[in-house]
Amino acid sequence: MTPDGPAIETEGLTKRFRSGQVAVNAIDLAVPRGSVYGFLGPNGSGKTTTIRLLLGLIRPTAGRHTILGARLPEGAGTALPRVGSLVEGPAFHPYLSGRANLHRLDAADRTVDPRTATARIDAALDRVGLLAAAGKRYRAYSLGMRQRLAIAQTLLRPRELLILDEPTNGLDPQGTREVRGLLGALAAAGTTVLLSTHLLSEVEQICTHVGVMHLGRLVAQDSLAALRARTAPRIEVQTRQPAAAAGVLTALGLADVVAGTQTATALAGDVEPEKVVAALVAEAVPVRGFAVVAADLEETFVSLTGEGFDVSG
Amino acid sequence: MSVADSLPATGLPIGVPAALAPRRFGTRFFRSELWLIFGRRRNWAGGLVLASVPIILAIAVKVSEPQPGDGPDFISQITGNGLFVALAALVLELPLFLPLAVGAIAGDAVAGEANLGTLRYLLAVPVHRTRLLLVKFGAITVFAFTAVALVAVVGSVIGLVLFGGGPLTTLSGSQLPFAEGLWRLLLVCLYMTACLAALGAIGMFVSTLTEQPIGATIAIVMLAIVSQILDSIPQLSAIHEYLPTHYWLAFGDLLRDPIATGQIGNGLGLAWTYTVVFLAAAWARFASRDVSS
Numbered sequence: 001m002t003p004d005g006p007a008i009e010t011e012g013l014t015k016r017f018r019s020g021q022v023a024v025n026a027i028d029l030a031v032p033r034g035s036v037y038g039f040l041g042p043n044g045s046g047k048t049t050t051i052r053l054l055l056g057l058i059r060p061t062a063g064r065h066t067i068l069g070a071r072l073p074e075g076a077g078t079a080l081p082r083v084g085s086l087v088e089g090p091a092f093h094p095y096l097s098g099r100a101n102l103h104r105l106d107a108a109d110r111t112v113d114p115r116t117a118t119a120r121i122d123a124a125l126d127r128v129g130l131l132a133a134a135g136k137r138y139r140a141y142s143l144g145m146r147q148r149l150a151i152a153q154t155l156l157r158p159r160e161l162l163i164l165d166e167p168t169n170g171l172d173p174q175g176t177r178e179v180r181g182l183l184g185a186l187a188a189a190g191t192t193v194l195l196s197t198h199l200l201s202e203v204e205q206i207c208t209h210v211g212v213m214h215l216g217r218l219v220a221q222d223s224l225a226a227l228r229a230r231t232a233p234r235i236e237v238q239t240r241q242p243a244a245a246a247g248v249l250t251a252l253g254l255a256d257v258v259a260g261t262q263t264a265t266a267l268a269g270d271v272e273p274e275k276v277v278a279a280l281v282a283e284a285v286p287v288r289g290f291a292v293v294a295a296d297l298e299e300t301f302v303s304l305t306g307e308g309f310d311v312s313g
Numbered sequence: 314m315s316v317a318d319s320l321p322a323t324g325l326p327i328g329v330p331a332a333l334a335p336r337r338f339g340t341r342f343f344r345s346e347l348w349l350i351f352g353r354r355r356n357w358a359g360g361l362v363l364a365s366v367p368i369i370l371a372i373a374v375k376v377s378e379p380q381p382g383d384g385p386d387f388i389s390q391i392t393g394n395g396l397f398v399a400l401a402a403l404v405l406e407l408p409l410f411l412p413l414a415v416g417a418i419a420g421d422a423v424a425g426e427a428n429l430g431t432l433r434y435l436l437a438v439p440v441h442r443t444r445l446l447l448v449k450f451g452a453i454t455v456f457a458f459t460a461v462a463l464v465a466v467v468g469s470v471i472g473l474v475l476f477g478g479g480p481l482t483t484l485s486g487s488q489l490p491f492a493e494g495l496w497r498l499l500l501v502c503l504y505m506t507a508c509l510a511a512l513g514a515i516g517m518f519v520s521t522l523t524e525q526p527i528g529a530t531i532a533i534v535m536l537a538i539v540s541q542i543l544d545s546i547p548q549l550s551a552i553h554e555y556l557p558t559h560y561w562l563a564f565g566d567l568l569r570d571p572i573a574t575g576q577i578g579n580g581l582g583l584a585w586t587y588t589v590v591f592l593a594a595a596w597a598r599f600a601s602r603d604v605s606s
Contacts (some may be wrong), residue, residue, distance in 0.1 A: 055437045058603035079440040087437065091430025095353060107345035114341055153434065231562045 005069050007033045007161050007192040008054060012063035015049055023049040025216040026063065031194055031209070034045045036187045038203035038224075039094050039196040040301070041213030047196040048088050051165050054194075055085055068160055081111040084154025085163040089170075090146040090167070094139040098130055098149045101138055106156050124155040125253055127182065143170035151179065162186065165196045182273055212304050219304045231300045233268040235276055238289035252279055342440070346452040350418060351459075355604055358413050364408065367402035367468030374398075375475050393470025394481050396494050397458040401566070402468040403461065403505065407561055412537035413530075414460045415453065415509045419516025420529030422449040423599060427524040427606040442600050446517065450592060453513035458506040463501050469495075483570040497572075501564045504577065508561050511584035512537060514591040515557065524606050554579070557587050 008031035015024040024046045024132035031037045041047050048306070052058045054065060056073040065072060092101040102121045104111060112120070125131045127147040133141070141149065147170045153160055168176045184206055186195055203210055203224070210227055213221040220227070234293060235254065237245045245264035249257045252275070254266035271294050280287050350356060374391050379433035387401035404413075423446075435445065481494030487498070516533040523529050540558040543549050553559050560580025566573040 052433075052605065055432050055433075056439070057436055058605060059601065076439045077441065082435060083437075085434075085437045087433050088430075091434060093349070093429060093431060096349075104345050105434060105438060107341045108435055108440045110339060110342075114339075178344065 005066075007031045007035075007066070008037075008052075008067055008194060010063060010065035013060055013065055014062040014081065015046075015053055015058060016061040016178075022216050024053060024060075025107075027212060027213075027216075027218040028221075029065075029218065030221065031192060031211075034187075034190060034194060035209045036183065036193045036207045037209045037211060038207035039194055039211050040198070040200065040203050042198055044225075045213040046216040047213050048165055049216075050276055051085070051087055051163055051196060054163060055080065055083075055087065057087070081109060081157070082160045083163060084156075084159040084161070085151050085165075086167055087163075087165050088152055089166070090150035092138045092149060095137060096151075097135050097137055097272070098145075099125065099134040101149065102153060102156060105153055108155070112157050120156055124152040127155055128152045129178065130265065143181055144172060144175050147171055148175070151182070159191055161192045161194070163194045163196075166198070167195065167203065168197075168199070189273050200301060204297060206231070212301060216302065227300065229267075229299065231294075233292050233294035234265050235268050235273065236289075236291045236293050237264045237276075237280065237285075237287060238262060238287070239264065240286055244283065245280060245287075248279050248283050248285060249276070252276060342444075343448050343451055346448050347455060350452055350456055355417070356456075359417065360460070360463055363406060363410055363414060363464055364467045366406055367398050368471055370402055370405065371395075371468070371471045371475050372399045390482065391472065392476055394494070395474070395478055396469055396477040396481060396498060398472030398476070399465040399468030399498060400501065402464050403501065403564075404459040404562070407462055407505070408541060409534070409538070411457075411460060411464075411505070411509060412512055413534050415457050415513050416530045416533035416537070418454050418456045418518055419513040420520050420531075420533055421526045422453065422517045423528045424523050425520075425526040427604070428526055430606055432606060433604055436604060440507040440537065443596060446592070446595055446599060450510075450514060450517055453517065454506065454510040457509035457513055461502045461505045461509065465498055469498065469570055481568075484568050485570045486563060487570040489570065497567055500567045500572075504564045504567060504580065505561070507581055507584045508558075511557060511591075514588040514595070517599065518591045518595040521595050521602065539588075557583070557584070559583070 004209075008029055010027055010029040012026045012028065013024060014022070014026050016022045019218060027050065030049070039047055039050070053060050054067060054072075056076050067075070068082055070076075072079065092098075093104065096104065096184045099121060102116065102124065105132070106117050106121060107114075118241040119227050122131065122134075125134045128151050130145060130148050130152060133145060138146070138149070139237075147167070151164075151167055154164070162183075166181075180202070183193055183195065195202070195207065207224055209223050210221070211218055234256075235249065237249070239245045239262070242262065242264040245260035246257050246266075248267040249264060252271055254269055254271060254276075257264065257266040273290070277287070277290055277292075280290075339425065370388075371391070374388065387397050387404055390397040391401060393399070426435065478491050478494075480488040481497070482491055484486055513534065515536065516529065519532050519536075520526070520529045537558055540556045544553055544556050544559050560576055560583055563576035563580045566575075566577050
């Protein structure tokens with residue numbers, strides 16, 4: 001086991017269903033330890049199927065993966081106790097109370113100390129704000145309470161990795177904020193988080209890394225900072241002498257200068273556009289057009305997937 | 314949710330994994346499984362139905378004593394010894410009620426968890442699939458014994474109250490002391506448990522094929538009934554000894570003096586064979602199945 005290796009690593013992981021549909025198509029995920037990895041994609045893009053593959057609930061058609069350094073499915077017994085997971089929404093016994101449901105899951109875990117079960121369960125319930133409703137039957141829970149219980153279930157013991165499929169689904173704005181605060185605190189304490197979501201705003205708020213799924217493929221994977229750099233505002237000069245213009249931009253200290261056939265562009269950086277125009281004129285570069293072009297993160301993702309995201313959350 | 318501002322106060326050491334050596338042997342998950350079965354209101358209702366049969370039977374016999382040779386075995390002997398209420402009630406419940414009870418639990422075993430979605434969370438804990446099946450089957454067996462014993466105990470108690478105890482007249486005509494009679498009744502319960510556990514193993518296999526527990530239960534009960542129908546068609550005598558229910562009523566041999574072991578041995582052998590074959594089939598089906606519920 002390599003403690004510094006990625007928390008999750010997949011190689012060509014593929015799932016083709018018996019219907020012939022390829023739900024997950026040769027993806028190479030790399031989730032660094034300590035990261036909060038936003039697993040982003042529209043509904044039906046293969047996020048949940050990927051999570052089922054990661055946890056060994058379904059078998060890959062091809063490819064392989066490791067979790068916390070252990071190859072699955074053989075290493076499930078050593079890796080999965082250190083992983084808390086929420087897969088495709090909450091699921092509990094309706095006629096048992098929230099607390100009894102957690103006792104049931106804790107009883108199934110052979111690696112925990114039964115003597116501390118009550119304390120650990122109450123701490124987990126308290127963390128998600130369910131302690132007061134812990135004795136109520138699950139049947140009587142609202143969707144938001146069910147979601148909170150599912151999150152509590154991932155906190156029954158210290159975890160190195162959390163795999164969370166749409167954890168804020170069904171929560172009101174207050175609950176959503178609380179869950180994001182909780183994830184931020186867990187991440188700050190060193191827990192790696194894989195957060196599957198279709199909400200771009202969620203990724204922008206709490207994630208350090210992003211993987212974008214589209215039609216079963218992982219179309220982009222990078223740190224959020226690198227993706228943001230791709231979307232940083234650029235200066236675009238239209239000119240008959242792009243090489244000369246590029247020289248001016250470089251002389252001004254701008255980064256990522258690119259000379260095209262009719263244009264020269266560079267990252268805007270901290271240099272004021274007015275100064276750039278003045279410098280171009282001073283160097284007698286014939287300028288036809290000048291613009292500062294900014295693409296936001298959403299446009300970048302739309303260009304990757306050809307589809308919009310729900311950004312209302 | 315008292316989250317962001319009160320975090321350090323949770324007492325959970327975050328990020329530091331505890332010792333991960335799994336316990337070699339533990340009964341905690343098994344006990345949780347039993348608690349799930351015996352804590353469920355539906356199963357208590359089923360238990361009430363099972364327990365009502367000996368009560369109704371005893372009262373009916375008390376009100377109008379049957380003539381000798383009237384009705385099935387054991388009923389005519391009830392007035393002689395109250396323990397026969399238990400035996401007669403078991404005979405009455407064996408064709409349908411007991412298979413239905415075991416079928417409800419066995420059908421639930423995997424399909425019920427799949428239907429609720431709790432199966433994926435158990436497997437992610439992780440619970441090894443083989444361990445899950447063994448725990449489920451163990452719980453089915455305990456339930457089968459409890460159901461049979463419930464009928465026997467309720468029948469014995471009401472029988473002794475209404476008709477008294479004393480020596481037990483065996484099917485061979487001899488008399489056994491009362492304590493020996495109780496011992497024979499326990500043997501009958503254990504034999505029936507073995508027979509019903511075999512049905513439970515078949516049921517657990519059916520339960521791995523579907524995500525609809527009710528459908529699995531119906532299939533198991535149908536199977537028990539079809540087996541009994543086929544067993545009653547003389548022209549099919551060639552297959553009778555392979556039918557899962559064929560030796561069920563052989564428990565009467567435990568009430569002979571001495572015990573006639575031939576049919577009992579065959580019955581236990583057949584039950585054991587069905588149990589092993591269908592547990593293996595359930596494992597083969599479930600161990601590699603995609604859990605997409």
